[in-house]
Amino acid sequence: MEGLRDETGIFAISGSLQAAQLTVLGLRGLQHRGARGAGIAASDGHMIRAVQGHGRAEDIFSGRDLSVLRAASALGQVWGGGERADEAEVEAQVVANYPFVGRWKDGQIAVAMVGRFANGVTLRRELTASGALFSTLSDGELLLHLMARSGQQTMVNRLVDALWKVEGAFSVVLMTEDLVVAVRDPRGFRSLWAGQIGSAVGVATEDTALRLVGASELRELQPGEMLILDASGPTVVRPLKRRAISRCTMEATALAAHEATVFGKPVYPLRVKLGERLAAEAPVRADVVLGLPGSSLPAALGFSRISGVPFHAGIERTPWSDPLAPVPSGDAELVWRTVPAVVKGKRVVLVLSTLGDGQDVRRIVQLLRSTGATEVHLRVTQPALVAKCPYGVSSPTREELIAGPGTSAEGLADVLSAESVLCLERDALRPLLGGSDGPGFCEGCLGGAWPVAVETLDDQLGLFDAE
Numbered sequence: 260m261e262g263l264r265d266e267t268g269i270f271a272i273s274g275s276l277q278a279a280q281l282t283v284l285g286l287r288g289l290q291h292r293g294a295r296g297a298g299i300a301a302s303d304g305h306m307i308r309a310v311q312g313h314g315r316a317e318d319i320f321s322g323r324d325l326s327v328l329r330a331a332s333a334l335g336q337v338w339g340g341g342e343r344a345d346e347a348e349v350e351a352q353v354v355a356n357y358p359f360v361g362r363w364k365d366g367q368i369a370v371a372m373v374g375r376f377a378n379g380v381t382l383r384r385e386l387t388a389s390g391a392l393f394s395t396l397s398d399g400e401l402l403l404h405l406m407a408r409s410g411q412q413t414m415v416n417r418l419v420d421a422l423w424k425v426e427g428a429f430s431v432v433l434m435t436e437d438l439v440v441a442v443r444d445p446r447g448f449r450s451l452w453a454g455q456i457g458s459a460v461g462v463a464t465e466d467t468a469l470r471l472v473g474a475s476e477l478r479e480l481q482p483g484e485m486l487i488l489d490a491s492g493p494t495v496v497r498p499l500k501r502r503a504i505s506r507c508t509m510e511a512t513a514l515a516a517h518e519a520t521v522f523g524k525p526v527y528p529l530r531v532k533l534g535e536r537l538a539a540e541a542p543v544r545a546d547v548v549l550g551l552p553g554s555s556l557p558a559a560l561g562f563s564r565i566s567g568v569p570f571h572a573g574i575e576r577t578p579w580s581d582p583l584a585p586v587p588s589g590d591a592e593l594v595w596r597t598v599p600a601v602v603k604g605k606r607v608v609l610v611l612s613t614l615g616d617g618q619d620v621r622r623i624v625q626l627l628r629s630t631g632a633t634e635v636h637l638r639v640t641q642p643a644l645v646a647k648c649p650y651g652v653s654s655p656t657r658e659e660l661i662a663g664p665g666t667s668a669e670g671l672a673d674v675l676s677a678e679s680v681l682c683l684e685r686d687a688l689r690p691l692l693g694g695s696d697g698p699g700f701c702e703g704c705l706g707g708a709w710p711v712a713v714e715t716l717d718d719q720l721g722l723f724d725a726e
């Protein structure tokens with residue numbers, strides 16, 4: 260995932276006395292989306308307790324006596340974040356502290372959330388002007404403020420009332436002492452799945468996490484659907500205004516795990532097809548096709564299949580590098596190693612799923628050359644990122660991105676010191692993405708239209724960029 264700095268993932272369960280333990284396991288199944296921190300909140304029916312920390316879920320929660328979190332329901336979140344110290348600090352305020360736990364007149368409430376409100380800056384300003392105090396930049400905190408001020412009587416109605424005021428990308432799970440509610444935004448930016456875990460019901464950003472805890476009868480919530488889990492069992496309602504669908508392209512192409520199903524389609528065959536189309540659109544004379552471990556590999560296989568150029572495992576991560584950690588700025592050899600028997604004296608095609616700030620790619624191209632590659636051609640299964648995502652995916656700033664509107668393929672090849680760089684265009688990508696419930700994908704960061712106007716875009720992005 261060159262240039263993407265990961266995302267977040269949420270997991271929740273209602274109706275199991277192992278809720279806290281299963282949530283930790285579910286979070287481990289989401290850590291490819293972010294491994295900088297994790298937290299869980301659990302309710303025993305009377306009280307919500309929370310545990311949060313930095314690092315991987317297994318490190319945060321191992322050695323802890325989770326029986327103190329004896330619970331019938333629980334929710335949790337993993338998060339990633341930026342690499343620069345200032346960015347990491349700001350993003351920590353945006354995504355850390357999840358699950359966000361608050362107390363109000365009716366008791367306790369916890370919220371976990373994937374995404375970002377496009378009108379969050381305006382709402383926050385309005386609330387602070389009327390006396391609200393915020394301790395973080397988290398939209399979860401903003402949501403709780405909106406709920407607390409709602410004139411509705413029930414918790415579910417307060418949540419619906421609050422969600423009518425927000426715009427943007429959000430998958431939210433909310434928990435009180437005796438209730439769990441999950442909702443996917445009406446535009447369907449990100450996936451949200453539900454499944455049966457014995458007599459309990461689980462919810463997760465990816466179906467993979469639910470499978471990890473043994474869930475069955477998996478079902479992807481439709482855009483705008485809300486799943487209510489209480490003593491009377493599960494109820495599905497659709498209380499939000501219908502909107503034009505705008506699924507996150509990046510989820511399908513790069514963020515979700517290979518084994519996931521996103522927007523009604525399994526990710527792996529989609530990525531193979533992207534590679535096949537790329538080979539047809541941007542052929543090159545070469546001796547070997549390589550793919551970076553991760554979302555690029557199926558695309559590299561597809562590229563090889565159509566081009567007839569053999570695929571080899573010629574580049575892999577060093578055993579001592581952490582696949583969940585951001586690639587540090589240092590020697591590429593500390594993170595990647597190349598196989599001389601595959602690369603030396605060869606014209607190499609390296610297939611990528613994303614092209615962001617180009618830092619990793621530039622180092623990998625140099626590494627391939629130092630291993631003896633005679634030519635290095637880059638093929639990317641979607642356009643290079645030209646803008647930072649304002650809807651919750653942590654990505655490079657406009658200044659850091661290697662491409663901008665109008666950057667030529669030759670310009671990219673120059674900057675990356677490659678013989679050629681070609682990316683699959685949006686027009687070619689779009690029909691392959693499809694979607695079980697019709698067309699409609701967000702392409703904002705890829706140079707397409709922004710599906711939701713981000714009010715005061717610069718301010719909103721500034722929240723990520725350290726004002």
Ligand code: SF4
Pocket residue numbers: 428448506507508509510647648649650651652701702703704705
């Ligand atoms: S801007 Fe890019 S990363 Fe953000 S939601 Fe749209 S497609 Fe996804």
